[in-house]
Amino acid sequence: MSEKFLEELEEIIVLLRASGTKKFDYSSSTTTVHLTFADVAETPPSPTALASAEEMTQVSSPGIGYVHFVQPGTEHPLIELGAAVTRDQTIAIVAFDSIFMSVKSPVSGKIADLHVVEGQRVGYDDLIATVTP
Incomplete structure (x- = not known):
């Protein structure tokens, strides 16, 4: 295929x-x-999980492509797990052919989790990272 x-x-x-x-x-x-x-x-979430989930922001892919946590053409990482980020900071790039889409953090905070690895193929709206305030 x-x-x-x-x-x-x-x-x-x-x-x-x-x-x-x-x-x-x-x-x-x-x-x-x-x-x-x-x-x-669906299992109803516990009150603790609900409180924690309210404090987390999920960051999703803007399109189909391959995720990169390294600035194209350089070896400089855009972010790492646990790194502090600011609102609208580019945390990843989704690339397909010659199209590059920035993945920006919607909030300031800390990268709590990376749900994909460098070079992994993602679809539209796939979860890439979680940011906590």
Whole structure:
């Protein structure tokens, strides 16, 4: 399968999940795709988890591409786990071909968690990092 096909499929999956679709089938002369989305039972969070979650800000990918925590063309890291960041500071770059999308922190705080690794492929709105005040 081509990378373009996989990217388009990823976009379709995001749309299907958002619409609440449970099953999707597609077939052509060269490709067959069967998708089934399982219901995931949600466990109510504890009061402690709720308080902690309110203090955390999740930072997501602005598009499809590969995550970089190093400034392109240099060896300078943009951020590291535990680093202090300011609002609108670029914390990562999502690159696809010659398109570079900055991932900016929406709040000032500290990088509490990195949910992806350098060079990992991400889709639109995939979780990249968590920032705490």
